[in-house]
Amino acid sequence: MSTARIILRETVETGDAEVTRPLKWYETAWESGFVRKAMIILFLAIVWEIYGRWLDNPLLFPTLSETLEALRDRIADGSLPARAWASVKVLLMGYAAGVFLAFTLTIIAINTRMGSDFLETMTAMFSPLPAIALLPLALIWFGLGNGSLVFVLIHSVLWPVALNTHSGFRGxxxxxxxxxxxxxxxxLNYVFKILIPAGFPSILSGLKIGWAFTWRTLIAAELVFGVSSGQGGLGWFIFEKRNLLEIPDVFAGLLTVILIGLVVENLVFRTLERRTVLRWGMQS
Amino acid sequence: MDTQATATRATPQPLLEVSGVTLRYKTASLAVTATERVSFTVNKSDRFVLLGPSGCGKSTLLKAVGGYMEPSEGTITIKGRKVTKPGPDRMMVFQEFDQLLAWKTVLQNVTFPLINARGMSAREADEKARYYIEKVSLTRAVDSYPHTLSGGMKQRVAIARGMAMEPDILLMDEPFAALDALTRRQCQDELLQLWHDTQFTVLFVTHSIAEAIKISNRILLLSPHPGRVKAEVVDVDTVSATDGSAGRLEKDIHDLLFS
Structure with missing residues (x-):
């Protein structure tokens, strides 16, 4: 009769078994999202340049090089940076105020059932309402100036951030x-030490959406009622240059809008993401 | 160790008293009675296990001791104080792996309640946390974030966190149920080793008879729908896995629960 036995195996050492190896430089580069995205942008830039040259009509569609030249000139004479700063300043005010209000509203909502109902009703009503549609009213209430712009910016950032924060808390x-x-x-201790970090993926995406909304709203508001903001921002710059038919300058203005958006997305939000949700393994 | 265990048994100090506790909770469509008039006492340094099939209300009972729900009948007292709300004198170890704060490292997870609930200084908390992290042999992972740990390691962090608080009683809700069999055995051995080192009091919920026998010195057997006390097994730590007495006790308990 046989019984259970343990038969040991000898391990065979081959010596060249590759367990890990360092990546080649191009493999490392390809792993970096920055490199991959830069290549996409480079490709689009080349397509733009080729199309512009083929069209050969700077009044309709200037080439990339003409746009970059205009950009360089406007930066050199200081008009574009001043306009951009004017826009960004208003934007930051609106964004900060909106985010603050959104957090206050959501913290009340998470603690009381009435607050929660209030938030849900308000978001359902106001979230689909384009901020721009409020601008005519805002101009009557707050006059021509930054007040009206900040008001519509708050409206554009408040609801998406509140909505996302609330769903983050509930999750x-x-x-x-x-x-x-x-x-x-x-x-508040419970909110700040448990709820906010635990719901951070959702909160962060709310902040990102809110940022895109405010930026969009601001440029549009300046385009329509550009003169309202004192010296005028980027939107007003674009509007002005189009009236003067300086189309490369219009493109330079648009490019600035895109660049600022890219910088905020890739530097500010990406860094925030890397330091928080990615590091904590909440998102990959 | 045996002499010590006998000594504690000779002069029992009732630490937790659950008397005539009925627990009811409401779902969307019906009110459920989870336990009915359950009574038991846990003494200092007991390893007390609540054992029963699913639906016997053992987890609900543990949550009530934790202060997360109020009994609709009966009282729960700990060291003579009535339990009314959750508190750091009754640290919970949950079954779920997500009980650790994902945004804190292993060390920070252990120091967080020490600083926030015990009011320790950062230095003191750090020292105490490192001591208990070493006890669960996770010193190497002290600066890792929870998502990089295996399930067993996460549960050990949760245990270290609970023990570092030095609560009156440690409440464990099937902490090893979601682990694979090998890790589970390892964690059970470690828990016993920790108990031999520090003699903490633990109330442990499980649905595994073998786990209950291995870990406890007293077992409360509950029957389901609604949860009622069926029997109490004492001196569980006198059985041994090698001479077959543990196996026999396991069979007896099994027959009793499923007769």
Whole structure:
């Protein structure tokens, strides 16, 4: 009768078994999102240049090189940076105020049922309402100036950020909530130490959407009621240059809008993402 | 260790008293009675296990001891104080892996409640946390974020976090249920080793008879729908896995629960 036995195997050492190897430089480069995205932009730039040259009509569609020249000149004479700064200043004011209001509203909403109903009703009503549609009214209420712009900016950032923050808070798992209560965390302490970090992926995407909305709203508002903002921002710059038929300058203005958007997305938000949700393994 | 265990048994100090507790909760369409008039006491340094098939209300009972729900009948007292809300004197270890704060490293996860609930200084908390992290042999992972750890390591962090708080009682809700069999055994051995080192009091919920026998010195057997106390097994730590007495006890408990 046989019984269970353990038969040991001898391990064979081949010596050249490759377990890990360093990546080649091009493999490393391709792994970097920045490199891949830069190549996409480069490709688009080449297509633009070729199309512009083929069309050969700077009044309709200037080439990339003409646009870059205009950009360089406008930066050199200081008009474009001043306009961009005027826009960014108003933007930051509106954005900060909107985010602050959104957080206040959401913190109230998460703690009381009435607050939650209020937030849901308000977002349902105002979220689909284009901020620009409020501008004529805002001009009556706050006059020509930054006040009206900030008002519409707050409107454009408040609802998406509040909506996303609220859904982020609600998505925090029951276990984590119980852990927080186990630690005797209450009120704002509980919100800041458990709910906000735990719901951060959602909050961050709200902040990103809010940013895109405000930027869009601001440029559009300046285009329509450009003169309202004192010395005028980027939108007004574009509007002005189109009236003067300086189309390369119009393109330079548009390019600036895009560039600022890219910088914020890739530097500010990307860094924030890397330091938070990516590092914590909440997103990959 | 045996002499110590006998000594504790000779002069029991009731730490947790659950008397006549009925727990009801509401779902969308019906009110459920999870447990009915359950009574038991846990003494200091007990490894007390609530054992029963699913639906016997053992997890609900643990949550009530944790202060997360109020009994509709009966009282729960800990060291004479009535339990009314969750608190750091009863640290919970949950079954779910997401109980760790994902935005904090292993060390920060352990120091966080020490600083926030115990009011320790950062230095003190750091020292204490490192001591307990070493006890669960995770010193190497001290600066890792939870998402880089395996399930077993996460549960060990949760245990270190609970123990570092030095609570009156550690409440464990099937902490090893989601682990693979090998890791599970390893974690059970470690828990026992920790207990031999520090003699903490633990209330442990499981649905595995073998786990209950391995870990506990007392077992409360519950029957389902609604949860009622069926029996209490004492001196569980006198059985041994090698001479077959553990196997026999396991069979007896099985027959009792499923008769």
């Amino acid at each position: 925090v798992s029951q276990t984590l909530r119980m852990v927080g209560r186990n630690y005797d965390l209450r009120g």
